[in-house]
Amino acid sequence: MKNPLALIGSLLAQAALWIAAFISVFPFYWMIVGATNTANDITSGKASFGTHLVENTTKFFTTIDAPRVFGNSFLVSILGTILTLAVTSLAGYGFEIFRSRTRDQIFAGLLLLLSIPFAALIVPLFMMFSRAGLMNTYAGIMLPGIAAIFMIFYFRQNTKSFPHELRDAALLDGLKEWQIFLYIYIPVMRSTYAAAMIIVFMTSWNAYLWPLMVVQTNEMKTITLQLASLASAYTPDYGLIMIANVLATLPTVLVFFLLQRRFVEGMLGSVK
Amino acid sequence: MSGLTLKGLRKAYGAAQVIKGVDLEILPEEFVVFVGPSGCGKSTLLRMIAGLESISGGDLFIGGRRVNDVDASQRGIAMVFQSYALYPHMTVRENMGFALKFAGASKTEITAKVDAAAAILGLGALMDRKPRDLSGGQRQRVAIGRAIVREPQVFLFDEPLSNLDAELRVHMRIEIARLHQDLKATIIYVTHDQIEAMTLADKIVVLREGRVEQTGSPLKLYDDPDNIFVAGFIGSPKMNxxxxxxxxxxxxxxxxxxxxxxxxxxxxxxxxxxxxxxxxxxxxxxxxxxxxxxxxxxxxxxxxxxxxxxxxxxxxxxxxxxxxxxxxxxxxxxxxxxxxxxxxxxxxxxxxxxxx
Known part of the structure; x- marks a missing residue:
């Protein structure tokens, strides 16, 4: 027989884990179930699948300019991700590969900036962008995120595992620094890039606060802004909101599953 | 094949002098081994010759041409690294042909040279594999093959056998000696293993703290050392x-x-x-x-x-x-x-x- 105390302990642990799992999974479940129910069903607490999926979906595509908002979101997320990866990986490479006396001070200064909450930067950023004429533009939505300090830190840390002798060998093979970066560094570090791509894509897809500041017309709205305006309607249609949420979640889920294996490799360190 | 001349070569990182004026004459087709304890500057000196470290003072001539400010890829040298430094995302064939491809050589020329080098080293069956699918000894042979393909004036080896096990080390040592005879190449070889130095070298250069202690043939250094450091460093077991x-x-x-x-x-x-x-x-x-x-x-x-x-x-x-x-x-x-x-x-x- 098992020790009864150990049995009780294990049961308690199981129960705690089940509760935690329920708390994290239930909102997704409810979102999916909600997409198949009417607003009345949802507000009355119905938590089983209904028959209104088609109706909700039709409503979504008739009331919302879906190609426009999804197009905006894809544009700023994909372009923003490419630019962010380019800028932050170049910075991380530079910080790790090139020695200089001030390198570590500059890097420490950058890390210090991480502690400033984004909300504190909104007013100065807003003034900068409006003076630069970047309000209500795609560039305006993307630019503040491109030199993400956390991603610079991430790339520098991962570059520590990039063998310097590969760079030496490439120099002897006649490559210029940018060619080493393009033809050696990027392919060797592809798992690092894949993990970074997931993080950055999700961050820019889900970005809300800054786009809310910059975007001033319906034509420029991203899907997150559209979701927020659905929720703030005078009588919110929860069926519509739920299907909108489901559709808005799909791209990030897709990106994650496509890059999942590389994501794990990248997080564990990419060079073997 | 070219010789090298080092005249008062110096290297400093800020105030720290690492190479303190090295004068050395290396003849064409000579096999020269730099030995010394860790931190003596032998790898730094090799990297200065390669063009991977800048030269703080003095002159470096390869084949009579002063190359202090010439790019690493233009010095007519090829280098084999301790960690092999093979490009992990390329096959053996791509690794070996990479420099030529970058230099703008034609596909037929690349294939011919890569195949010739592969034949010398017995790499034929491995050409389509990636480095991760090779053993340590095979990787080192590919690294040597990559150097041969470039037909350099001078081969540089930076502790190439240190990552191999004892048996393979002996085997590769013999292979490198054979390669030197076949290619009639000028080779500069860095090691801290004095058996490698004694067995491979035409000329040994013993370094200590950034200075040359003595140069000479292995037996000259063994029988007739100039000072107590060289006497103690060369020979195993050590001199009493x-x-x-x-x-x-x-x-x-x-x-x-x-x-x-x-x-x-x-x-x-x-x-x-x-x-x-x-x-x-x-x-x-x-x-x-x-x-x-x-x-x-x-x-x-x-x-x-x-x-x-x-x-x-x-x-x-x-x-x-x-x-x-x-x-x-x-x-x-x-x-x-x-x-x-x-x-x-x-x-x-x-x-x-x-x-x-």
Missing amino acids: FLSARVQGGRLVLPELADQSLPLPALQQALPEGAQVTLGLRPDVFKRGGSASLSLTIEIVEQLGGETFAYARVGGSAQIMTIAVEDGRALRPGQALVASFDPARALLFDTDGQRLR
């Missing part, structure tokens, strides 16, 4: 060093209970009472001779082909390594009279410089 005093035309050894030896013949006369260091290689005891030391054996190492006895006098701290011919019967605790030819003893002054 004993402090000695000149007294009445003989050498008195205070560490061995004042036993004395006839003074080796020198060009200079040593004053009475002069303090010197006596250097005796373990193998001078193999052939016997007119001088002898009375010792007690402490430990015996039987290697099958040869025997080393570690012996001392009474409670003295000085332990001597003695190579013994026919030493299979030796046991710890036995008395040993180690005799040798006094002409083979080396003497060094108090600054460690050789007395001749």
